[in-house]
Amino acid sequence: MTATAPLSLANLTAHYGATKVLDDLSLEVGAGELVSLLGASGCGKTTTLRLIAGFLAPTRGSIRLGDTDLTALPAHKRNIGLVFQNYALFPHLSVLDNVAFGLKQRGIATSEREARARRMLDRVGLSALADRLPGALSGGQRQRVALARALVIEPPLLMFDEPLSNLDAKLRIDMRVEIRQLQRANGTTSVFVTHDQEEAFSISDRVAIMDAGRIRQLDTPEVLYQRPANAFVARFVGFENLIDLRVTARDGARVTAEGAGGATVTLDQDQLGAIPDRFVLATRPDGLRVATGETGLPCTLGLRTYLGRAYHYQAETPVGPVTASGPLSQPLEPGGTAWLAPDPEQCCILPPEPA
Amino acid sequence: MIRRLSPPLIVFAILVYLFLLGPLVIVIGAALSDTTYLTFPPQGLSLRWFEKIFEMSAFRRTIVTSLQIAFASTTLALLIGIPAAYALNRYRIVLPSWLSTLFVLPVLVPEIVLGFSLLRSVQVGAGVPVLIALLLGHTLIVLPYCVRVISASLASFDFSIEEAAISLGSPPAKTFFTIVLPNVRSGVIAAFILAFITSINDVSVSLFLTGPGISTLPIQILAHVEQFFDPVVASVSVLLMLLTVAVMVVVERTLGLTFLAK
Amino acid sequence: MLKRFAGWTLSGPATFLVVLCLVLPVTATIAATFGSAKGPWALYQAFFESGFRQRVLWRTLEIALITTVVSVVIGFFTAYVVSRAPPRWRSVLIILAVFPLLTGVVVRSFAWLIVLGRNGIANNFFVWLGLEGAPYPMLYTQGSVIIAMIYLFVPLMVLTLVGVLENIPDDVIEAAASLGATQSAIFRQIIFPLAVPGLIVGAVLVFTGSFTSYATPQLLGGDRQMTMGTLLHQRAMVAFDWDGAATVAAIMVVVTLAIVLAMTRIARRLNPMAT
Ligand SMILES: Nc1ncnc2c1ncn2[C@@H]1O[C@H](COP(=O)(O)OP(=O)(O)O)[C@@H](O)[C@H]1O
Ligand SMILES: [Mg+2]
Numbered sequence: 001m002t003a004t005a006p007l008s009l010a011n012l013t014a015h016y017g018a019t020k021v022l023d024d025l026s027l028e029v030g031a032g033e034l035v036s037l038l039g040a041s042g043c044g045k046t047t048t049l050r051l052i053a054g055f056l057a058p059t060r061g062s063i064r065l066g067d068t069d070l071t072a073l074p075a076h077k078r079n080i081g082l083v084f085q086n087y088a089l090f091p092h093l094s095v096l097d098n099v100a101f102g103l104k105q106r107g108i109a110t111s112e113r114e115a116r117a118r119r120m121l122d123r124v125g126l127s128a129l130a131d132r133l134p135g136a137l138s139g140g141q142r143q144r145v146a147l148a149r150a151l152v153i154e155p156p157l158l159m160f161d162e163p164l165s166n167l168d169a170k171l172r173i174d175m176r177v178e179i180r181q182l183q184r185a186n187g188t189t190s191v192f193v194t195h196d197q198e199e200a201f202s203i204s205d206r207v208a209i210m211d212a213g214r215i216r217q218l219d220t221p222e223v224l225y226q227r228p229a230n231a232f233v234a235r236f237v238g239f240e241n242l243i244d245l246r247v248t249a250r251d252g253a254r255v256t257a258e259g260a261g262g263a264t265v266t267l268d269q270d271q272l273g274a275i276p277d278r279f280v281l282a283t284r285p286d287g288l289r290v291a292t293g294e295t296g297l298p299c300t301l302g303l304r305t306y307l308g309r310a311y312h313y314q315a316e317t318p319v320g321p322v323t324a325s326g327p328l329s330q331p332l333e334p335g336g337t338a339w340l341a342p343d344p345e346q347c348c349i350l351p352p353e354p355a
Numbered sequence: 356m357i358r359r360l361s362p363p364l365i366v367f368a369i370l371v372y373l374f375l376l377g378p379l380v381i382v383i384g385a386a387l388s389d390t391t392y393l394t395f396p397p398q399g400l401s402l403r404w405f406e407k408i409f410e411m412s413a414f415r416r417t418i419v420t421s422l423q424i425a426f427a428s429t430t431l432a433l434l435i436g437i438p439a440a441y442a443l444n445r446y447r448i449v450l451p452s453w454l455s456t457l458f459v460l461p462v463l464v465p466e467i468v469l470g471f472s473l474l475r476s477v478q479v480g481a482g483v484p485v486l487i488a489l490l491l492g493h494t495l496i497v498l499p500y501c502v503r504v505i506s507a508s509l510a511s512f513d514f515s516i517e518e519a520a521i522s523l524g525s526p527p528a529k530t531f532f533t534i535v536l537p538n539v540r541s542g543v544i545a546a547f548i549l550a551f552i553t554s555i556n557d558v559s560v561s562l563f564l565t566g567p568g569i570s571t572l573p574i575q576i577l578a579h580v581e582q583f584f585d586p587v588v589a590s591v592s593v594l595l596m597l598l599t600v601a602v603m604v605v606v607e608r609t610l611g612l613t614f615l616a617k
Numbered sequence: 618m619l620k621r622f623a624g625w626t627l628s629g630p631a632t633f634l635v636v637l638c639l640v641l642p643v644t645a646t647i648a649a650t651f652g653s654a655k656g657p658w659a660l661y662q663a664f665f666e667s668g669f670r671q672r673v674l675w676r677t678l679e680i681a682l683i684t685t686v687v688s689v690v691i692g693f694f695t696a697y698v699v700s701r702a703p704p705r706w707r708s709v710l711i712i713l714a715v716f717p718l719l720t721g722v723v724v725r726s727f728a729w730l731i732v733l734g735r736n737g738i739a740n741n742f743f744v745w746l747g748l749e750g751a752p753y754p755m756l757y758t759q760g761s762v763i764i765a766m767i768y769l770f771v772p773l774m775v776l777t778l779v780g781v782l783e784n785i786p787d788d789v790i791e792a793a794a795s796l797g798a799t800q801s802a803i804f805r806q807i808i809f810p811l812a813v814p815g816l817i818v819g820a821v822l823v824f825t826g827s828f829t830s831y832a833t834p835q836l837l838g839g840d841r842q843m844t845m846g847t848l849l850h851q852r853a854m855v856a857f858d859w860d861g862a863a864t865v866a867a868i869m870v871v872v873t874l875a876i877v878l879a880m881t882r883i884a885r886r887l888n889p890m891a892t
Contacts, residue, residue, distance in 0.1 A: 053522055077524070367695070375713065378728035381731055438627035439627065457635050495639055559830075563854070
């Protein structure tokens with residue numbers, strides 16, 4: 001029903017004054033796809049949206065939507081649906097007039113735009129509130145109005161800037177399902193900004209993990225979660241233990257590697273994929289098992305925390321401090337010595353971090 | 356609830372308020388007096404001194420001039436002050452920080468110095484006609500109120516609302532009038548009123564800029580008092596107080612009395 | 618960049634007006650004081666060698682100082698009462714303070730002419746009391762100028778301080794009370810220190826306002842109690858001594874700026890919440 005188009009950002013660089021906030025960022029979003037920008041506060045997510053929306057001019061690079069080059073087009077001609085974190089409803093206009101605003105700019109006759117706005121309000125379940133002012137709505141209702149206002153113009157591209165972060169936890173989950181359903185139904189290409197990993201992974205086709213004005217990895221949630229491509233992304237998705245290792249011996253698929261302090265581990269290339277001579281072994285706490293069997297990485301156990309499904313231990317090893325896990329059936333005492341074995345199912349091999 | 360106030364403090368405040376309002380009541384009484392000299396309490400009530408105002412062409416003329424100058428200077432100050440306030444808020448990062456200081460200079464520089472300097476450089480130096488010089492001077496002294504009050508309104512305006520409108524297809528200039536301005540309406544009204552009252556009451560700048568045949572009401576009052584001690588000035592004062600009351604009523608109607616309390 | 622262009626274009630007309638009609642003329646006035654044929658400081662020498670003009674300067678400073686101190690004290694206690702009054706009274710009291718503030722300087726000074734005049738209400742009262750020597754000559758004394766100035770500035774002080782006092786959150790005061798502070802301890806240890814920055818802002822407004830005023834000293838002090846404001850006018854418009862007037866203007870600007878700068882420094886130092 002809605003015109004939809006792929007979005008293409010090529011080599012975008014942006015500055016605020018002398019500060020570089022986006023650094024050669026490129027991104028392709030397929031037609032009808034929902035891509036999230038995920039990253040800590042200040043990494044440049046909003047800036048990226050503002051560039052696409054046309055509120056900020058890039059110092060370098062180009063923005064294309066379908067066949068149109070947006071780079072030099074004024075913001076009001078870009079035809080992009082925007083949903084803001086703080087809703088940005090027009091305080092002096094009724095809910096209906098808020099939703100009809102974009103249609104009015106497009107010169108659509110009063111009767112038709114009211115009908116379309118009402119239909120849109122119906123879809124977000126707010127028809128009863130059409131005549132209220134935004135000030136008289138709850139947070140969730142306001143965000144629905146903002147959503148309706150962005151959708152009603154049937155834009156080829158929708159952009160959301162942390163649209164759920166002002167809502168309480170329960171509503172946040174309901175709304176994100178609702179947003180995803182509307183987006184799917186319309187097939188609108190979408191860019192969704194959030195700093196909440198769970199939110200990004202649950203709603204997106206693909207997620208771009210951002211850091212300091214760059215995209216560090218762009219992939220499906222599954223790949224990001226299981227096969228991060230670099231140390232930054234690995235840490236971001238919960239691989240807390242990053243151990244620098246060097247291969248000392250290869251025996252078929254079996255590889256022996258040594259880390260700081262002479263500690264050695266044995267890994268299986270059949271399970272982990274090809275292992276280069278220098279690499280970083282990344283594990284989540286659950287992927288580093290505590291045992292007393294005297295094989296693997298020796299460690300001294302520290303603080304034990306109870307997590308319901310397992311215990312976590314802070315442990316000192318020759319390669320540095322790590323967080324490991326152990327079964328509930330065998331609580332170990334802090335101060336004791338134990339051995340750590342990586343679980344190949346929950347490990348991944350990363351290229352060495354540049355010094 | 357810690358609202359208990361000690362009785363001496365309450366008595367003190369009552370006395371202060373009597374001090375604040377008493378003299379104004381006395382002016383009203385003197386204006387109603389039937390005598391040819393200023394006195395209070397009034398001896399014999401009459402409105403003859405109010406009629407007298409309009410019989411005296413000097414007062415008639417200066418009242419008109421004052422109103423004209425106040426309207427024109429306030430309008431002009433708003434016309435240049437609103438865009439300036441908008442720029443100061445919207446483009447703060449690209450504008451130098453001294454710019455906002457520049458717009459409060461007219462309150463920082465003593466008005467009487469400004470008046471004298473305008474006389475020297477603008478009226479005499481550049482040969483600008485009296486009425487124009489007067490208008491420029493008044494625009495200058497009311498500009499800070501316009502910029503400051505509207506800036507305060509804009510500071511609490513969420514500019515993403517403006518961006519939302521633009522993203523929905525509304526051109527920037529149109530967006531300013533349909534989205535931004537309606538949301539700072541109370542600031543504009545407040546600025547207008549403050550500026551208008553300031554202009555009407557101004558002495559120190561007008562003092563130097565009035566010329567032969569062109570004067571403002573406060574200057575005319577000063578001139579009259581120097582020569583006569585009759586109740587006509589009291590009745591003019593009452594008119595000015597009525598204007599103040601009218602302004603406060605307008606504020607109450609449009610912005611609510613809580614606005615005055617701010 | 619586009620934004621810089623938009624920013625300057627929008628603020629341009631106002632900037633242009635202030636620079637052209639304020640910065641340049643005032644600078645020219647001050648520059649003129651150094652342009653005397655007898656050397657750059659000759660006009661200032663003349664000013665400070667004249668006993669009369671020196672007296673005017675000291676008198677103006679004295680009037681401004683007394684006015685400031687009295688207005689601050691009266692304003693603070695009144696504002697305290699207003700800010701703690703029941704809500705309905707509070708708004709009435711605020712409106713009653715706004716009214717004189719919006720009523721012009723000339724009207725408010727003129728009111729004291731009626732009160733303090735030879736046949737004024739004060740003297741009528743003294744005569745009625747049968748006081749010795751009544752009626753007294755009260756107009757054209759320093760006291761009458763000071764009273765009218767205090768009258769002028771108390772509403773401003775009250776309104777400034779009500780705003781400051783209301784910004785002190787109730788729970789801070791309740792916390793102090795819960796810790797055993799008495800009413801007067803709360804007043805002295807919580808409310809007053811938090812109001813200090815506001816007191817200083819108000820004091821600066823009153824001092825500079827009274828130091829540079831014209832209408833009040835003109836009406837109530839006349840030629841006998843000449844102040845910097847009336848002296849400036851007299852030099853410029855009666856004596857046509859523009860150099861002399863410019864010198865008075867320059868001294869006014871210097872004193873005003875010095876007070877504003879010094880007080881903002883002090884305010885920053887005394888602000889209990891400064892980091
Ligand atoms: N208006 C601005 N002026 C100057 N710097 C800004 C401005 N807006 C954002 N920045 C800076 O740009 C960087 C990226 O900001 P932003 O894109 O808002 O981050 P995010 O949305 O990911 O939290 C931050 O370091 C921020 O401090
Ligand atoms: Mg952001």
